[in-house]
Every structure is written in structure tokens, then in C-alpha cells.
Amino acid sequence: MRILLAEDDVELAQRLQPLLEQAGYVVVHVVDGRAAEELGQLEELQAAIVDLGLPGLDGLSVIERWRGNGRDFPVLVLTARGRWHDKLAGFDAGADDYLTKPFQADELILRLRALIRRSNGHASPNLHCGPLQLEINAGRFTLDGQALPLSPQEFRLLSYFIHHNGNVISRERLGEQIFEAGYDPDSNALDVLLGRLRRKIGVDMIQTVRGQGWRLVAPT
Structure with missing residues (x-):
């Protein structure tokens, strides 16, 4: 299943991508917000993992533009911003889940699996x-x-x-x-x-x- 990883921390992305591929996903990686927005508008994605601090166009704006154009695939936010009002801004923009850095890769994969499952109408794991x-x-x-x-x-x-x-x-x-x-x-x-x-x-x-x-x- 095809997912987008929008993360400008190349070292982190290089650690995550093979783990996500081993978990059964085809991963498209981009490092800036404008590329993320374009891919999210054009491609059929099962989910997106988005860092809020993207260059070019920040992650909140990317998500808002997707939602404004009717793109409804689940979005998992990655960020170093752990304060409640930052999380609230992410949910208000249209994010479905939120993971604060640093995090465990296993937790990321479990949350992603749950988001995709629920987005396809499945309640059971x-x-x-x-x-x-x-x-x-x-x-x-x-x-x-x-x-x-x-x-x-x-x-x-x-x-x-x-x-x-x-x-x-x-x-x-x-x-x-x-x-x-x-x-x-x-x-x-x-x-x-x-x-x-x-x-x-x-x-x-x-x-x-x-x-x-x-x-x-x-x-x-």
C-alpha cells in the first residue's frame, strides 16, 4: 500500500523508510512541503506521515490544502512540538493522529496500521x-x-x-x-x-x- 513520508530530516527518513517497507508499504519520500502537497493532490495514497516543520510549505498548511481539496486519506503528524496547542492546531488542520519526536518506530507503524484500517471502515484489528x-x-x-x-x-x-x-x-x-x-x-x-x-x-x-x-x- 502506497504512503507518503514528508520528512526533511534525511537521517530520520532513511531509518524509517526501510522499516515501513518491511511493514508492507510502498514509501514515497519528499523533503519539502510543496512537493508533499503536490503528491498528496495527485496520487492515490493510503496514508501520509507529515513533519510539521517542512521547508517551503509547513506541514499544517500542507494538510489544510489537502483537506480543502477533498483529499481524505489519513494523516499522521510527526513533530518535535509537544505542547497541547500545537497538537490542537494539527488536529484542526485535519490530521488524524499525532506523534511527538523522539518516538519508537514500532509505535509509528502500529498507529499507521490503525489509521489505514479505520479509514477503510474496519473496526477490528x-x-x-x-x-x-x-x-x-x-x-x-x-x-x-x-x-x-x-x-x-x-x-x-x-x-x-x-x-x-x-x-x-x-x-x-x-x-x-x-x-x-x-x-x-x-x-x-x-x-x-x-x-x-x-x-x-x-x-x-x-x-x-x-x-x-x-x-x-x-x-x-
Whole structure:
């Protein structure tokens, strides 16, 4: 799933990005507010992590502009400003959660997972589709109660499917959410990945909708 990391502290971003990728996210990193605002307006994001002290355009203004243009993906604010009125300003701008520096990376990932889960209408930390279950906080899938071994890309793909259980998802949308920058939409990489995943969970659970894409369904 594709997320934006807007953080001008390059050292911090370099620590966070691989951890977020290991947790199953495709991370787009920018270091200034104007780039963050533009990406948030143009790309389909599952969430954004935003530092308030961005150069060019501060984080509060970035969030306000997103919300003013109807962009409703969840936003987690990172900041060194720990005072209550600073937090209130972040929430008033449209942020969904707030994490004060320094912080534990595990807490960041747990909060991010919860924001994405709730933004997709899921109250429970465990998502189900027939015998398939995603334990969101643990970051793992089970099938019929047994741990399901998945590659990072397989995990991203199945996680996106189960968060949007039953919805038809296009090839273009899946490619954007699963693959890193440089993905060629005309390649067969997505078809190969879908084939591997079907062999692991059963061919009937990922249904092809001709001319539209695919959807995850419980086996009948």
C-alpha cells in the first residue's frame, strides 16, 4: 500500500523508510512541503506521515490544502512540538493522529496500521475473508489458522485486497499500490505476482472481473 513520508530530516527518513517497507508499504519520500502537497493532490495514497516543520510549505498548511481539496486519506503528524496547542492546531488542520519526536518506530507503524484500517471502515484489528485472516497489529496472514508465508510484494498485494475486500481493483491501481517507483504497467510482473498468490491461497479467492480488474472473495 502506497504512503507518503514528508520528512526533511534525511537521517530520520532513511531509518524509517526501510522499516515501513518491511511493514508492507510502498514509501514515497519528499523533503519539502510543496512537493508533499503536490503528491498528496495527485496520487492515490493510503496514508501520509507529515513533519510539521517542512521547508517551503509547513506541514499544517500542507494538510489544510489537502483537506480543502477533498483529499481524505489519513494523516499522521510527526513533530518535535509537544505542547497541547500545537497538537490542537494539527488536529484542526485535519490530521488524524499525532506523534511527538523522539518516538519508537514500532509505535509509528502500529498507529499507521490503525489509521489505514479505520479509514477503510474496519473496526477490528483482524480482517477476515473466508479462511484468510490478516492480523494487522502483528503484520501477518493466516490461512485456516496456519501462518501464511508471503514475500514482501505478496504481502502488500494481499493486504491491499483484504482492506478492500469484495471491491474490484484495476490493474493500474494495484500496480501503483504494490510496486516501487519505476514499475512498468505494461510488464507482466503483476500477473506473475497474482499467479503466485493464487497458488498460496487458492485460485478461487482472487476473482478476475473481465475488463475491470480483480477482487478478493471468500470461497463458496
